[in-house]
Structures are given as structure tokens and as C-alpha cells.
Amino acid sequence: MKKQPLYWKKAKKILSKRDPVLKKIFKKYDKGFLTTREDPFFSLCRTIIGQQISTKAADSIWLKFEKKCKNKIIPQNVLKLPSSSLKSAGLSRQKISYLKNIAKSFKNGSFNIKDLKKMNDENAIEYITQLKGLGIWSAQMFLMFNLNRSDIFPTKDIGLLRAISKNYKVKYPPNEKFLSKISKKFLGYRTVFTWYMWKSIDPVEVEY
Numbered sequence: 527m528k529k530q531p532l533y534w535k536k537a538k539k540i541l542s543k544r545d546p547v548l549k550k551i552f553k554k555y556d557k558g559f560l561t562t563r564e565d566p567f568f569s570l571c572r573t574i575i576g577q578q579i580s581t582k583a584a585d586s587i588w589l590k591f592e593k594k595c596k597n598k599i600i601p602q603n604v605l606k607l608p609s610s611s612l613k614s615a616g617l618s619r620q621k622i623s624y625l626k627n628i629a630k631s632f633k634n635g636s637f638n639i640k641d642l643k644k645m646n647d648e649n650a651i652e653y654i655t656q657l658k659g660l661g662i663w664s665a666q667m668f669l670m671f672n673l674n675r676s677d678i679f680p681t682k683d684i685g686l687l688r689a690i691s692k693n694y695k696v697k698y699p700p701n702e703k704f705l706s707k708i709s710k711k712f713l714g715y716r717t718v719f720t721w722y723m724w725k726s727i728d729p730v731e732v733e734y
Contacts, residue, residue: 530559533676537715544711547693548722555725560717561733562674566639567632568599569672570657572734573664574624575617581685581730583616590615601629624659631657647675670717671734679716681705685732689723 542549563569575591576584594615595603604625612622631637637657642650647669654665666680680686690708691698700708712719724732 528561531562531674531676533715534559534718537676537718541712541715541718548712548719551693551722551726555722555729558725558731560670560674560721561731563672563733565599566668566672567601567628569668569734570628570660570664571599571604571625573667574621574628574659576667576734577621577664581728581732587616591617601633604629605633621659627658628660643673647677650675667734670720671732675717677714677716679709679712679720681709683720685724685727686720689727693723693726 538552542552571591572588575588579587591612592599594607594611609619609622609626612625613619617625628637642653645653650669650673651662651665654660654668655662660668663680663682666678666683669675670678670680687699690696690700690705694700694704694708696704708719709716721732
């Protein structure tokens with residue numbers, strides 16, 4: 527059974543008092559919560575596949591990718607697969623090279639998840655982005671969905687920006703001044719804010 531993050535209930539209580547818009551969204555989507563995957567390699571592969579494409583397209587490619595890996599997303603399986611096979615799943619040459627590179631880094635131990643867990647958010651983002659193909663957005667998704675960090679605010683995420691624009695009645699994309707105001711308002715629990723923003727424009731829960 528999936529468990530909600532330890533900070534989730536407390537965050538909702540605190541943020542409800544800070545913001546009436548978010549309080550309404552909490553009431554509307556009372557049942558869900560962010561689910562954390564305990565498999566870092568799986569999460570990073572999922573993130574690479576989800577880069578710069580719609581959720582629907584990413585889900586479709588992911589299913590084909592899983593099939594190619596015989597439903598076992600492990601470094602050895604990704605390294606074994608020929609590029610032509612991955613290409614037929616809908617992956618670009620660039621994404622194939624990123625996936626292979628991440629698989630190598632996990633296999634040879636140059637990417638150390640134990641070290642990463644001890645780092646603060648800023649250092650963890652810096653560490654993750656040293657891997658080819660993983661930018662700040664990808665690192666933020668990993669911190670949210672794998673390491674369960676409570677205060678991630680991915681301001682380059684299109685879904686988040688659309689949701690802020692819709693819920694707070696501001697033009698799209700919201701300007702830096704407004705994002706800074708939002709950021710300060712939800713400081714400490716910006717992961718929770720982000721997750722509910724996504725939920726408010728798409729009932730299908732985001733997973734990485």
C-alpha cells in the first residue's frame with residue numbers, strides 16, 4: 527500500500543492557512559498524495575523519457591521501453607539493448623545516449639545514491655546534473671519523486687506554470703515577480719504546492 531510522505535498532512539494544514547486558493551484545491555482533491563518510488567535508476571530513466579514531451583507521449587514511449595527491457599528497468603538491460611531497438615520504441619538518438627550513459631554510471635558506481643541522499647537540495651541538484659542528459663528540471667523531479675524532498679519548486683515546468691496561471695488568474699507564463707511571491711508564500715512545502723497545481727489541471731497523477 528502506498529504511503530503519503532510524512533510531511534504531507536502537516537504541510538496541507540499549514541498551507542491552507544496561508545492561501546485560500548490552495549485550500550480549495552486541497553478540498554477538491556482530498557484523496558491523492560505524492561508517491562515515492564524506491565528505485566533511483568527507474569526514476570531517472572522515466573525522467574529522461576519524459577523530457578520536453580507531453581505526459582501522454584511519455585507514457586506511450588515508456589510502455590514500449592518497459593517492454594523492450596522485459597519489464598525489468600535495470601542498468602544491465604538498458605546497456606544490452608541495441609540503439610535500433612530503443613529507437614523503435616520512439617526514443618531519439620539523444621535520449622538513447624543519455625539512458626545508456628546513466629546505466630553505465632549506475633553500473634560502474636560513479637553515480638552514488640548513498641552520497642546523494644546525504645546532500646542538501648542544492649548540492650544534490652548539482653550532483654545529479656553532472657550526469658549527461660540531466661538538467662535542473664530532471665534533478666528536481668528526482669528529488670521530489672525519489673528522494674521525497676518537501677521543498678522543490680520546478681519553475682521551468684510547463685504544467686506548473688500553466689496551473690499557476692489558471693488558478694491565480696495571471697497571464698501565462700507568470701512573471702518572475704509573481705513566481706518569487708508564490709515561492710516565498712509556500713516556502714518549506716513547495717513540493718506539496720507543485721503537486722496540487724499539477725493535479726488541478728490534470729487528474730492523472732504525475733509519476734517519475
